[in-house]
Amino acid sequence: MMALDKVFTAEGSPNIALIKYWGKRDERLILPCNSSLSITFDRKAMRTVTSVMFSKRLRKDIFYLDGKKQDLDDKDIKERFAIVEKMRRIAKTDARVAVVSQNYFPTASGLASSASGIATLVYVINKALVLGLSTKEMSIIARQGSGSASRSLLGGVVVWNKGKRHDGKDSFAQQLFKEDYWPELIDNIVVVSTGKKKVPSRAGMRATVNTNPLFKQRASSAQSRLAEIKKAFKAKDISKVAECTIADSNEMHALMLSTIPSIRYLNAASYAIMDAIEELNAMEGKTIAGYTFDAGPNANIITIRKYQGKVTRVLSQLEKRGMISYVKTSGLGEGPRMLPESRSLIKKSMLGR
Ligand code: PMV
Numbered sequence: 001m002m003a004l005d006k007v008f009t010a011e012g013s014p015n016i017a018l019i020k021y022w023g024k025r026d027e028r029l030i031l032p033c034n035s036s037l038s039i040t041f042d043r044k045a046m047r048t049v050t051s052v053m054f055s056k057r058l059r060k061d062i063f064y065l066d067g068k069k070q071d072l073d074d075k076d077i078k079e080r081f082a083i084v085e086k087m088r089r090i091a092k093t094d095a096r097v098a099v100v101s102q103n104y105f106p107t108a109s110g111l112a113s114s115a116s117g118i119a120t121l122v123y124v125i126n127k128a129l130v131l132g133l134s135t136k137e138m139s140i141i142a143r144q145g146s147g148s149a150s151r152s153l154l155g156g157v158v159v160w161n162k163g164k165r166h167d168g169k170d171s172f173a174q175q176l177f178k179e180d181y182w183p184e185l186i187d188n189i190v191v192v193s194t195g196k197k198k199v200p201s202r203a204g205m206r207a208t209v210n211t212n213p214l215f216k217q218r219a220s221s222a223q224s225r226l227a228e229i230k231k232a233f234k235a236k237d238i239s240k241v242a243e244c245t246i247a248d249s250n251e252m253h254a255l256m257l258s259t260i261p262s263i264r265y266l267n268a269a270s271y272a273i274m275d276a277i278e279e280l281n282a283m284e285g286k287t288i289a290g291y292t293f294d295a296g297p298n299a300n301i302i303t304i305r306k307y308q309g310k311v312t313r314v315l316s317q318l319e320k321r322g323m324i325s326y327v328k329t330s331g332l333g334e335g336p337r338m339l340p341e342s343r344s345l346i347k348k349s350m351l352g353r
Pocket residue numbers: 016017019020021022036114115146147148149201202294295
């Protein structure tokens with residue numbers, strides 16, 4: 001039985017795609033044109049905490065994000081909040097919900113806050129409404145809020161299989177390797193800008209699919225690179241993992257650049273980071289670190305522990321030149337988990353009673 005007027009709280013973390021998803025074959029169901037692969041961040045580096053409370057006493061849904069009340073009539077928010085309605089339908093309830101979510105990293109700056117936020121929301125509602133959904137089922141629901149969210153329901157190294165079906169029932173994320181698989185692996189989350197995204201990913205993807213003739217190549221190229229990076233993870237071969245990561249990030253940003261009108265998320269600091277990592281690899285005579293960028297100028301630099309000192313030196317030089325605001329490091333993290341009731345973020349004043 002679902003518990004009304006009781007607060008449930010969970011935490012989850014973002015993921016960074018090393019093989020990118022950019023372009024949908026179905027916009028309504030959020031079905032991608034290619035499969036993607038990501039690593040889930042450790043909650044110690046970045047996390048989202050979300051509390052929900054379903055109640056018949058609430059007149060309407062309430063949503064607070066990072067301390068600010070959100071307008072649920074706003075198109076973008078409404079689209080993402082539709083997953084709540086979907087879960088309510090599964091539970092056959094019309095109880096309204098209060099959702100309070102806090103990101104412990106900059107929101108909407110290309111740091112995958114939507115992935116972490118939506119995955120954590122689906123996870124906590126599954127508990128609150130006692131739906132008993134499997135991770136696969138939760139991943140399918142999260143996917144419909146934001147594609148990349150499908151991958152944040154799992155920890156470690158994750159693959160979101162694009163699937164073939166029209167109803168999307170075979171398009172969900174699965175764990176490839178658990179969070180303890182490669183303890184030496186380190187991701188440096190490099191924040192160069194905490195500003196809002198220029199072009200939302202939905203609009204950007206749509207423009208790429210509709211206007212870019214180069215996009216035709218993307219699915220087969222991503223598919224073969226996915227096979228290559230899977231092998232590299234299996235062999236714990238950092239050079240291959242990093243090379244695939246660099247190539248895929250550059251391929252996605254080249255597609256964005258050649259979209260009409262052109263979409264450019266990278267800035268001078270992003271290019272300075274790319275130069276610095278490529279110089280480092282050239283000096284070493286092998287690839288010891290790889291960079292990747294999502295829909296924003298911030299970088300993720302992956303490497304392994306024995307090379308981390310060298311990567312840190314390069315990044316701190318860029319920091320001295322004012323190119324970087326800060327760097328956080330993360331290993332492979334776990335999927336979402338429940339927190340005790342005492343960690344509730346819901347305050348009486350938010351409920352408007
Ligand atoms: O899931 P969305 O709509 O936030 O799109 C994510 C797109 C990228 O972050 C650029 C790539 C990816 O696979 O995460």
